[in-house]
Structure formats: C-alpha cells, structure tokens
Amino acid sequence: xxxxxxxxxxxxxxxxxxxxxxxxxxxxxxxxxxxxxxxxxxxxxxxxxxxxxxxxxxxxxxxxxxxxxxxxxxxxxxxxxxxxxxxxxxxxxxxxxxxxxxxxxxxxxxx
Amino acid sequence: xxxxxxxxxxxxxxxxxxxxxxxxxxxxxxxxxxxxxxxxxxxxxxxxxxxxxxxxxxxxxxxxxxxxxxxxxxxxxxxxxxxxxxxxxxxxxxxxxxxxxxxxxxxxxxxxxxxxxxxxxxxxxxxxxxxxxxxxxxxxxxxxxxxxxxxxxxxxxxxxxxxxxxxxxxxxxxxxxxxxxxxxxxxxxxxxxxxxxxxxxxxxxxxxxxxxxxxxxxxxxxxxxxxxxxxxxxxxxxxxxxxxxxxxxxxxxxxxxxxxxxxxxxxxxxxxxxxxxxxxxxxxxxxxxxxxxxxxxxxxxxxxxxxxxxxxxxxxxxxxxxxxxxxxxxxxxxxxxxxxxxxxxxxxxxxxxxxxxxxxxxxxxxxxxxxxxxxxxxxxxxxxxxxxxxxxxxxxx
Numbered sequence: 353x354x355x356x357x358x359x360x361x362x363x364x365x366x367x368x369x370x371x372x373x374x375x376x377x378x379x380x381x382x383x384x385x386x387x388x389x390x391x392x393x394x395x396x397x398x399x400x401x402x403x404x405x406x407x408x409x410x411x412x413x414x415x416x417x418x419x420x421x422x423x424x425x426x427x428x429x430x431x432x433x434x435x436x437x438x439x440x441x442x443x444x445x446x447x448x449x450x451x452x453x454x455x456x457x458x459x460x461x462x463x
Numbered sequence: 464x465x466x467x468x469x470x471x472x473x474x475x476x477x478x479x480x481x482x483x484x485x486x487x488x489x490x491x492x493x494x495x496x497x498x499x500x501x502x503x504x505x506x507x508x509x510x511x512x513x514x515x516x517x518x519x520x521x522x523x524x525x526x527x528x529x530x531x532x533x534x535x536x537x538x539x540x541x542x543x544x545x546x547x548x549x550x551x552x553x554x555x556x557x558x559x560x561x562x563x564x565x566x567x568x569x570x571x572x573x574x575x576x577x578x579x580x581x582x583x584x585x586x587x588x589x590x591x592x593x594x595x596x597x598x599x600x601x602x603x604x605x606x607x608x609x610x611x612x613x614x615x616x617x618x619x620x621x622x623x624x625x626x627x628x629x630x631x632x633x634x635x636x637x638x639x640x641x642x643x644x645x646x647x648x649x650x651x652x653x654x655x656x657x658x659x660x661x662x663x664x665x666x667x668x669x670x671x672x673x674x675x676x677x678x679x680x681x682x683x684x685x686x687x688x689x690x691x692x693x694x695x696x697x698x699x700x701x702x703x704x705x706x707x708x709x710x711x712x713x714x715x716x717x718x719x720x721x722x723x724x725x726x727x728x729x730x731x732x733x734x735x736x737x738x739x740x741x742x743x744x745x746x747x748x749x750x751x752x753x754x755x756x757x758x759x760x761x762x763x764x765x766x767x768x769x770x771x772x773x774x775x776x777x778x779x780x781x782x783x784x785x786x787x788x789x790x791x792x793x794x795x796x797x798x799x800x801x802x803x804x805x806x807x808x809x810x811x812x813x814x815x816x817x818x819x820x821x822x823x824x825x826x827x828x829x830x831x832x833x834x835x836x837x838x839x840x841x842x843x844x845x846x847x848x849x850x851x852x853x854x855x856x857x858x859x860x
Contacts, residue, residue, distance in 0.1 A: 354806050355778040359747035362778045366743035368657025371776055372592045374743035375764065377757035379512065379750025380828045387632045388595040388663035389743065394761065396752035397511070412757035416475065416487045425756070426763020433764060437592045437740055438581040439732060448618075454634045456654040460647035462638070 359384055360455035363391070368456075373437050375429060383407045385444030386453055390436050393443060394429060407443050409436075466491065470498035474515055477755060478530040483514040483546050485528075485751055490515070496543075503543040510831075512751030514546040526551060529754065531786070558788035562800035565792040566856040572770050582735035586692035589662035590739035593629045594730055596723045597667035598716060599658055601679045602639025604672035605702075608709055609633040612668070612716040616724075625728035628665075631720055634658050639677040651677055656686035659698065665730060666696040666723035668716045673704030696726055738772030745779065749829055777857075780806055784821050793857045802859050 353369050355362040359382065363374060367389045374389055376382060379396035381404045395401035398413030410429055414420035436442055444450065473496060474484040490496070492507045509515055514528065520540040525532040534551040544550065583591035598609045613633035621628055634655070642648050655677075659667050669688075671679040679700050683689060688698060699719035706712040744761060746753055765775040777783075783790065787807050794800035814821040 353776055353778040354780050354809075357779040357782040359745055362747075363743060363745050364654065366745070366776055366778050367661065368654040369776070370589075370657070370661070371741045371743035372590065372662050373740055374745060375761050376745045376747060377753055377761055378746070378748040379753045379757070380748035382748035384745075384747065386743075387630070388593050388597070388658075388661055390592060391743075394757040396750060396757040399511075412760045413752070415756040415760065416752060422756075422759045423763055425760035426767070429760055429764035430767045433740065433742065433768065434578065434580050434737060437737070439592075451613075451632055454636065454658075456636050456638065456651050458636075458638045458642075458647070459650055460643050460645075463641045463643075 356457060358455075360453050361457045363453070364455045365457060373433055375433065377412070378408075381407070383444065383447070383449060384453060385442070385447065385449030387450030390442045391444055391450075392429070392432055392436055407447065409443050466493065467495045467497060470496040470501075470503070474517075475755065476517060477528060480530060481528050482516060482518055482520050482526045483528050483533075484517050485755055486511050486513050486515055506541065506544040509545045514751065516540045516542055516544045516546050518542050520546075525556070531789075532556065560788050560791040560800060560804065562791050562797045563794050566795055569769060569856065571772060576771075578737045578771060579734045580737055580740070581732040582739065583662070583665070583730055583732060584735065585662045585665075586694040590735045591662040591665070592740075593663040594627060594665050594727060595629045595663055596631045596720055596727055597658060597661075597664045598631065598633045598720065599655055599667055599669045600633070600635040600639070601655065601669060601671035601677045601682060602675040603635070603637050604640070604675060605670040605712075606633075606635035606637075608703060608712050608716070609635050609670055611709075611713045612670075612720060615713075615717045616720060621724070625724045627728045627730060628724055629663075631724075639671075640675040642676055644676065648676060652682050652685060656682055656688065659688055660686070665727040666698065668699045668701065668719045668723075670712065670716055671700075671702045673702035696723060736772075737768065740768060740773045742768055742773065742775045744775060744777050746782070781810055781821055783807070784810060790857050795856045795858045799857065799859050803857075 353365055355365040363386045367386055372389055374386055374391040376384055376391050377394045381400050385391050392409045394410045394412050395408040396412055398417055401408050401411035401413055412425045415422055415425055473488050473490050474486055476484040486509050489511050490505045490509045492505055494505045496503045519542050520526055520536045522536055522539050524536050526534050535554050537550050537552040540550055583594055585591055598612045600606045600609045610633045613631050616631040618630055669679050701712055701715055703712045706715055769775055787803055791800035791803055810821055
C-alpha cells in the first residue's frame with residue numbers, strides 16, 4: 353500500500369485498507385497501538401526488550417545475541433500472529449493504546 | 464595497549480562481500496577486533512547498531528551492506544573506521560529493475576494443512592480479530608462530540624456488562640473541511656469508510672457537523688454504507704446541526720451505541736482459517752538492527768502466512784525508496800513493477816513540490832540508532848524493510 357513512512361499514518365492506512373492484524377518492528381522503542389486491529393511489537397535488540405518489556409511482545413534481539421536464528425524468531429512471530437488473532441491481547445492493548453493513534457493521511461493544502 | 468576482542472562478539476558481517484559490519488555491542492576506540500588472521504582497530508567509539516568499515520574504502524567508492532549499495536564514501540575510509548553520516552553520502556546510481564526476474568510461484572500448503580484461529584465471522588466472508596463498536600467523526604468539528612459519546616461507555620462497565628465487546632472507540636481526526644474536493648478528500652473518505660467497513664468493527668455511528676466539505680451523506684453514498692449484507696447491523700448517521708447541537712447529538716449517538724452493544728456482545732468467536740488474516744507490516748522507531756533481526760524474522764512469518772493463503776501488506780513507500788529494485792524483481796507482472804516505480808516517481812515529485820528531499824526522512828533517534836541521514840531512505844535503511852527475508856511475489860492492489 354502506498355503510504356508515508358510516518359508510522360501512525362501508514363498503520364492507519366493499512367488497517368483502513370482491511371488489515372485485521374499488525375506486526376510492528378522497532379529498535380528505538382515505539383509504543384504504537386492501532387485500534388481496531390491488534391498490533392504486535394517486535395524489539396530488534398535485547399537491551400530494548402528488557403528496558404521496555406511492558407510494551408514489547410517479542411524479542412528479536414536473540415538473533416544478534418546468537419541464541420536464536422532468524423527462522424526461529426520468524427516462527428515465534430507467526431505463532432504470535434495466530435494467538436493474537438484469536439484474542440490474546442498485545443502489550444499495547446493491555447496498555448489501552450490506540451484511540452489517539454488513528455491518523456488519516458492529510459494530503460494537499462488546507463484552505 | 465589496545466584491548467583485544469573477537470570480531471564476532473562485537474560485530475556482524477551480513478554478507479562476505481560487504482564493506483561494513485554492524486556493531487552488536489558498543490566498541491571502544493582503539494579496540495583491536497580479530498577475526499582469524501584479519502585484525503581491525505576501531506577508529507573511535509562506535510555505538511551498537513552502527514557500522515564499522517571492515518576494509519579500506521576509497522573516496523567515492525560504493526559502500527555495501529546486505530550485499531547492497533547503501534551509499535558512497537565521502538573521503539577515504541580506513542579499515543576500522545566508524546561509517547555514518549560524516550563519511551557516507553548519497554548519489555544517484557542506476558538500479559536494474561529486472562522486472563519479475565525473482566517472482567517465483569508461491570509454494571502453498573495443501574488445504575488439509577490449513578491452520579485456524581478463533582475469529583469473528585462477519586457478513587460477506589470477512590473475519591474480525593476483535594469486536595469493537597465505533598464512533599466515527601467525518602470532520603474535526605465533531606471530534607469532541609465523538610469523544611463525549613465514547614466517554615459514556617467506561618471500559619470497566621463494558622467488561623462487566625458486555626464482556627465480548629472489546630470497547631467503544633472514537634475515531635476522530637484533524638481534517639474534514641477546508642480541503643480539496645479531489646484526491647485529498649477522496650483519501651479521507653476512503654479511510655473513514657475503511658473503518659466503517661472494517662471486520663473488527665461490529666457496528667458504528669458516524670457523526671458530522673453538517674456544513675463540512677467531508678459530508679457524512681457523501682461517504683454514505685460513495686461507499687454504499689447503507690447497502691447492508693444479511694446479518695449486518697444498520698449504522699446510524701448524525702450531524703450536529705440537524706440534530707440540534709452538542710448535547711442532543713451526544714444523547715442520540717450514545718443511544719445508538721447502547722443499542723449496538725448487546726447485539727455486538729452476542730457475537731462469538733469461532734474457528735476460522737488463517738487465510739482470512741490480512742497482515743499489516745510496519746517498521747518504526749528503527750535502528751541499525753531493524754534490518755538484520757526483527758525485519759527478516761517478520762519476513763519469515765509473512766512468507767509463512769502467505770503460504771497458507773493469507774495476505775501480507777508492506778507500506779511506507781518513502782522507506783522503500785532506493786530499494787525499489789529489490790521489489791520490482793519480485794513483481795508478479797511487469798505492470799506491477801512499473802506501477803511501483805511510478806509511485807516512487809510520485810514521491811520524488813511530492814518531495815520536490817514541498818522543497819523537501821526524499822532521502823532526509825530519518826528522525827533524530829533513527830540516526831542515533833545507527834541509520835544514516837544522507838542515505839537512509841535508500842538502501843542503507845530500506846533493505847531493512849524490503850530485502851532481507853521476504854521472498855515471495857509482490858503485487859499492488
């Protein structure tokens with residue numbers, strides 16, 4: 353889908369385009385949530401995952417740590433997608449995030 | 464005396480042909496990293512997620528990471544140097560679009576292998592993963608009213624009285640008037656209708672002011688919101704001006720939501736095939752690790768979902784910029800590949816029209832995390848989103 357890179361706008365576009373689940377990767381620590389679709393957040397590194405564990409659903413930093421392969425983390429993300437689709441709450445849902453993050457792409461001048 | 468350390472403990476070389484490695488743990492200036500017979504001395508302190516030159520790169524030469532050109536050396540770069548915004552620059556270079564060359568057929572799982580999840584079957588074959596009631600504003604002028612309606616339904620009360628309802632959400636925004644009737648208006652209408660029709664929304668109320676450009680009436684007609692499929696709950700459409708002000712509108716909308724709640728609460732999850740999942744992929748608040756850990760892993764999950772017949776959607780076109788040739792190779796048809804290239808051209812024009820440069824998107828935190836300013840949108844950043852592990856064909860709908 354053709355969207356800006358600005359996360360709330362791209363996710364709003366994706367969800368309004370019909371996506372019923374999201375996976376959001378972050379290295380700096382985004383706390384994004386996107387009602388009405390659940391949004392699974394994946395930390396790119398272990399220090400971030402440990403520091404912001406309440407906001408992160410999965411740690412992919414294990415790949416850098418050498419304890420898991422890309423394939424193994426990919427499998428974990430896939431299983432998480434199925435669990436969350438079936439009702440398991442994501443961290444951002446537990447935190448109640450997602451009402452204010454609805455951000456339609458505002459194109460063109462305001463008159 | 465310099466400190467000695469194993470290269471593999473501190474850095475990761477993504478491809479043997481790469482000029483730079485990714486730093487896994489912060490490296491102090493002067494640290495000697497040894498890798499078999501090869502030794503590198505870190506030129507300065509290098510933070511995790513940043514790049515280290517593993518060989519000498521002469522001024523103007525291309526710099527490769529992920530096997531892709533991520534920029535060009537600005538001045539001579541010595542082996543062991545920190546490679547970042549100070550010595551890496553962006554230049555135009557020819558990319559071979561090679562349309563469809565790598566579009567291999569999807570090796571779908573056979574039907575008997577289909578997996579399932581517990582979802583909400585919606586009329587028309589759509590499937591929800593959540594069960595919300597929405598209050599949708601057509602214009603900013605009805606945003607507070609939408610919030611007042613939502614505030615009448617506290618989440619604690621909902622959990623007690625309607626445990627199968629995930630919540631009442633007010634979808635409000637800052638626009639809806641003072642906009643062009645063309646594309647900007649179409650885009651906003653499409654987004655609002657998309658929420659109204661979303662499989663995770665069991666029912667909704669749409670509220671406008673009355674005199675705005677983005678008329679509730681237009682959205683209703685244009686997106687046929689009154690044409691209900693059997694079993695669909697009828698929406699309620701209100702404007703503040705025709706209902707008689709804020710208080711009356713909040714009362715009327717809250718009454719409509721109150722009627723939707725028991726109906727929504729009666730819906731139950733049931734077994735649904737995972738090919739009903741439509742996955743949104745996003746990479747944000749990125750760092751230098753995004754492209755080597757979380758994104759390739761997400762690529763594995765995405766490919767797996769597609770092999771079950773599900774859908775996976777990549778967006779963020781400006782972040783594809785510079786790596787579009789990696790997607791055009793996987794385009795299902797030449798037309799799709801050319802459309803992607805035309806989107807890239809649109810973004811270049813869009814940036815030019817606003818005196819901006821498309822290669823200057825990364826935020827302060829992105830750069831601090833090891834992504835490079837002059838190049839970041841191009842391969843330096845984009846492969847993290849595009850190349851690494853997604854392998855299946857690409858189409859545009």
